[in-house]
Amino acid sequence: MKNRALNRGVALITAMLITALATVVAANLAWDNALDIRRTTVQLSYEQAKQVGFGAENWVATILRQDLEDSDTDNLQEIWAVQLPGLPIDGGELTGSITDLQGRFNINNLLTPDGKVDEPSKLQFQRLLQSLGLDPEIAGLAIDWLDQDLEPSFPKGAEDSIYTSLVPAYRTANQRICNVTELGALQGMTAEQMALLSPHVTALPGRTAINVNTATPAVLQSLGENISVPDVERLLVDRENGGFVDVKTAFSTLVTPEVLNSLDTSTSYFQLKVVVRIGTVHFTLYSLLQRGPMGNITPILRSFGTT
Template identity: 40%
Template structure:
């Protein structure tokens, strides 16, 4: 009898020890997770502050460029990839590019809702230059304009998009970002989007038509400026870009033989720049995308900012 009691007591003690061990392990694991989550939250907050600091650095580079020269070109410090910047707990990586070296999708439709024919023809030439169907310009116009009348053979309004799965409607407003183009009929194909994306942008429009900076424009965008571009002259412009760019629009016209299409604006300065910055802090690496606007006084401010995706 006593032997049985001792056996029961021993088993009970072992069960208590086992339960205590499980509870202790669970508490230790929960403590680890709580500490890890707290550290992650702190690292993310710290990283976001560093990324805002990257905006300040980008603004400094742009202000310095505007004080030293009266044009923006690819040989200036702002156009160089910023070397990794060591910070407490990690590093910051950043690069900046001129978004006015690209075709502005929002130029396609004017504020009054009418199609900007000069920009429309330019976009068609750009699509052809990239070996894409120029008729793809029509669903892009339809995405922006206010009506529900499909334009051309490939046009698409709500009637098209409501048949998709999942269903949605046309934007009926200007593009907020280039990635929005993935929603437009004809551009859901990743290959089509990847082909056009490096040459287009989504900027606010001024006087219904934001200009192209010929010092930073990509070769396809340069070709789209004229109905019949001369390849030799486009190559010459690219050489000038690498050598420091044009100091004035008249210098550009001296080389660019074909006249720029009526209704299109070109310049050698820019107002909109795209900053991509990543902060590697601890186990977190958030990325920030920021559209910077520089006014005529040289002041720089972010007009669009997102973390994680464009």
């Protein structure tokens, strides 16, 4: 009798243990399953958002191609310059904007094609820094970052001898840059300084002209030593209705002949920013688009983000 009761007790405990184990295993399986479903959903949404982003890039290419057929100049009253309002898509929405990058100062203009310092561009960059309340000597640091030699600019420059002594140590690019965020690595450059500078600078392949129809107010002021804030305000009003058509008429009394030759009324480089939201997934596509003389659009640099 005693043995039978003991056996029943053991059987009961074993049954309870098995039930408890089965419950734990089932709960784990359900948890893993839920995570798998979540992961797959996010991955699918991300891929879908990416494809929507590329679709938007294609759409923008059509807009820019058409723009070239319709007009000889590029200005802020044109269709491409209008911020796209939120557009509903399956499971989310799409927003986007196009920026004319030739409305900014091209950092790569600091060097001539043969790698020497381009003095008029250096002076212009110094004026731009000054008008933004930044140290004009940042120009020397930027030139050292780009130029091939390891001789620091005077009076303020920095080459590998400075950067390799930092923690962590790094080296100068010593070549033209393809992303202005590289300027964040310049000696002493802070995030606050970068935030002030970023909207007014760009890094485009080779030397490029500045489009006076889309140039930011600070870039307009940097074009000449004697351009005042009221001059900039007048220029902004003058370009409100379709922009300048003739650069010479509008700028010959304000800038030097060298700068005048570097101005234009149209552009070849645009930056597209597309933000796609599908469910809880946010996908951002930045695409640098080059528009050729026949209207062919080539994406030459893409970067992705999740904010």
